Amino acid sequence: MRVPHGIDSKAFSAAVRELEGIVGQQWVFTSEEDLYLYRDAYSPFWGEPEERLASAAVSPESVEQVQAILRIANAHKIPIYPISTGRNLGYGGAAPVYSGSVVLDLKRMNRILEIDEQAASCLVEPGVSYFDLYRHIRANKLKLWIDCPDPGWGSLVGNALDHGNGYTMNPFRDHFGAHCGMEVVLANGDLVRTGMGALPGAKTWQQSRYGFGPDVDGIFSQGNSGVVTKMGFWLMAEPEAYLAGTVMVSRHADLVPLMKAFSVLNNTNAMMATTRIGSPLQLGRVFGVPPEPEHAALLDKPGVTPDELEAYGRKNDLPYWTIDLKFYGGTEVVEAQWTYAMRVFKSAIPDVQFTKGDRLTFPLTDAQAEAVQDKASLGIPSLGAFFVGARSPNKPVGSHGHFWLSPILPLSAEAVLEAQKVFAGAFREWGVAPLYRALPQLYSPRAFYLLFGFEVSEDPAVNHKTRETVRRMIKLAAEHGWGEYRTAPAFMDDVMNVYSYNNHALRGLHERIKDALDPNGILAAGRCGIWPKHLRNGRS
Numbered sequence: 001m002r003v004p005h006g007i008d009s010k011a012f013s014a015a016v017r018e019l020e021g022i023v024g025q026q027w028v029f030t031s032e033e034d035l036y037l038y039r040d041a042y043s044p045f046w047g048e049p050e051e052r053l054a055s056a057a058v059s060p061e062s063v064e065q066v067q068a069i070l071r072i073a074n075a076h077k078i079p080i081y082p083i084s085t086g087r088n089l090g091y092g093g094a095a096p097v098y099s100g101s102v103v104l105d106l107k108r109m110n111r112i113l114e115i116d117e118q119a120a121s122c123l124v125e126p127g128v129s130y131f132d133l134y135r136h137i138r139a140n141k142l143k144l145w146i147d148c149p150d151p152g153w154g155s156l157v158g159n160a161l162d163h164g165n166g167y168t169m170n171p172f173r174d175h176f177g178a179h180c181g182m183e184v185v186l187a188n189g190d191l192v193r194t195g196m197g198a199l200p201g202a203k204t205w206q207q208s209r210y211g212f213g214p215d216v217d218g219i220f221s222q223g224n225s226g227v228v229t230k231m232g233f234w235l236m237a238e239p240e241a242y243l244a245g246t247v248m249v250s251r252h253a254d255l256v257p258l259m260k261a262f263s264v265l266n267n268t269n270a271m272m273a274t275t276r277i278g279s280p281l282q283l284g285r286v287f288g289v290p291p292e293p294e295h296a297a298l299l300d301k302p303g304v305t306p307d308e309l310e311a312y313g314r315k316n317d318l319p320y321w322t323i324d325l326k327f328y329g330g331t332e333v334v335e336a337q338w339t340y341a342m343r344v345f346k347s348a349i350p351d352v353q354f355t356k357g358d359r360l361t362f363p364l365t366d367a368q369a370e371a372v373q374d375k376a377s378l379g380i381p382s383l384g385a386f387f388v389g390a391r392s393p394n395k396p397v398g399s400h401g402h403f404w405l406s407p408i409l410p411l412s413a414e415a416v417l418e419a420q421k422v423f424a425g426a427f428r429e430w431g432v433a434p435l436y437r438a439l440p441q442l443y444s445p446r447a448f449y450l451l452f453g454f455e456v457s458e459d460p461a462v463n464h465k466t467r468e469t470v471r472r473m474i475k476l477a478a479e480h481g482w483g484e485y486r487t488a489p490a491f492m493d494d495v496m497n498v499y500s501y502n503n504h505a506l507r508g509l510h511e512r513i514k515d516a517l518d519p520n521g522i523l524a525a526g527r528c529g530i531w532p533k534h535l536r537n538g539r540s
C-alpha cells in the first residue's frame, strides 16, 4: 500500500480502516489498479518520479461522511485532495497536487437538489455532471439552458471551482461568476453555508448572491480551505432564437479598427457570447487541419511579413482576421443585433465582409440537437473536443494528452500584436517550435485569454523541454504584465510566484487564511501554490 509522505504505514493503515468504517470498505481504494484511475492521464511528469500520485482514495455519499473523513484526516494528519468528478484534464486530472494525498472523490454525491425554472437557477452536489443536468432539463422539458465547457463529462462544481469557462453568454459562461451560494465543509469538519444560505430557511439562496457580511465564496475557488458539498448556479432561460455570424477583414492592420468596433459591441453588451479572434492566414498547425503546402511554406518561412501573408490571402480568398459573433434572444432581437453589429464594423472598416452562420429557434428536437456542430455555444454537452491531439489522417501519431497556458491580455489589437511578437521572439531565441500563432479567446468579459496548447509526450526528455518552455513563458508573460488564470499542478508554484506584488503579499494572505482554517494543513496542499506551514520549504 502506498503511504503519504511522513506518515507511518501502521498509522496510515489504521486511518484507512477508520475511513472504511465511515464509507464502507468498497468505497476506499488502495490497490495499484484502482489508484491508476486517480493518475493524471495528461501529466507533464507522466512516468517520472515527480508525477503526482494518490496514496488512496475515498468516496463518500453524504455531507456527514465528508465531515467524518476530514476529522479522521486531522486526527492522523493525512493529506486529503478533494475532487468533484476529477475530469480536470489539462489542469491535473484526478491526481492530487501534493503526491501521497488521499483523493476525496465526491462523484457519488450526484444529486440535483433543486431546479427552479422561473428563477433559472439550480442547486447541485459535486458529482453532478453537465450531461446529468442537461439530461434532467430535457427529460423534464424545462425551458432552461446550461453553460458547459468543451467536454461535458465534468462537473458544475469542480469546473467552477477551478475558474472554468463555457461558450454561451455572460454571465453564464464564467462558471464561478454564475454561481450563487455554497455549502462548504471546512478543513476541520465544520459545516458552513454562504450567502443567503446562512439564513435558516432562506428562500433566495440560489438567487441572491451576497447574503450579509463579507463575501467569502472566493476563498474556496482555486483555494484549499474547504470541501464544497453543494453549490448553486444561475442557468440561462431558453432563448427563442440564436444567430451566429462571422466578421472578416483582409489586412493585418485591420485588427486595430476591428478590435475597437468589437469593444463597443462587447462593452455595451450588444454581443455577450464567448468568442475568439481567428486568423485563417496565420493559423498554423497548432491543433487543426494543416494548411495547404504553399501556405505551410509561407508560415514556415523565417520572418514572413504581413504583406506576404496578405498577398496569399488576396489570391486565395483567406481573411487575415475573423471574429465570430453569436446572439441569443427574441427572433427579431437577434436579427436586429446582427444588423447593428454589421453597421458598427462597416463604419470602422468599409470593406469588411460578413458570413451569416447558424440561425436556430428553440426548443430543438433530439435529432436537431445531435446535428448541431457548435454544441457548446448552445449549452449542449458533448465529448467532441477530444479531437484535440487525437490520431487523424493529418496526425498519424496521436498525442499523449495536452495542457494549456493562457496569459491574459487586455482586449485590444495592440496587446494581441505585442504578445505575438514577444512570444515569437522568445520561441526563436529558445529554439522551440513556434507556438506564437496562438490566438486570443474571449472568456472573461473584459480580457483575452491567449491560449497556448502543449502536447504531452511519452518521452520524458520532450516533457522536460516543454516544462522548461512553459516556466520561461510564465516569467516572460509576467514581465509584460500578463498573468495566467489557471494551470496544471506542475506549474502552480511558478504561477503563484509571479503574483508577487509587495513582496508576495497576496500569497501571504492566502497562507494566513490557510493556517487559520486548516491548522494541520491537511487539505489540498499546494493547490494554486498555497502550501500549509509544514510544507513551505522554510518560508514562515
Ligand SMILES: Cc1cc2nc3c(=O)[nH]c(=O)nc-3n(C[C@H](O)[C@H](O)[C@H](O)COP(=O)(O)OP(=O)(O)OC[C@H]3O[C@@H](n4cnc5c(N)ncnc54)[C@H](O)[C@@H]3O)c2cc1C
Pocket (backbone or CB within 6 Å): 082, 083, 084, 085, 086, 087, 088, 089, 090, 091, 092, 093, 094, 106, 126, 148, 149, 150, 151, 153, 154, 155, 156, 157, 158, 159, 161, 162, 163, 164, 165, 166, 226, 227, 228, 229, 385, 386, 388, 524, 527
Ligand atoms: C479537450 C479539452 C477541452 C477542454 N475545454 C475546456 C473548456 O472549454 N472550459 C473549461 O473550463 N475547461 C476545459 N477543459 C478542462 C477540464 O476538462 C474541465 O474544466 C473539467 O470540467 C474539469 O473537470 P471536473 O469538472 O471534473 O473538475 P474536478 O477535476 O472535479 O475539479 C477541479 C479541481 O477543483 C478542485 N475541486 C473540485 N471539487 C471540489 C470540491 N467539491 N471542493 C473543493 N475543491 C474542489 C480540486 O482542486 C480539483 O482538482 C478541457 C479539457 C480538455 C481535455
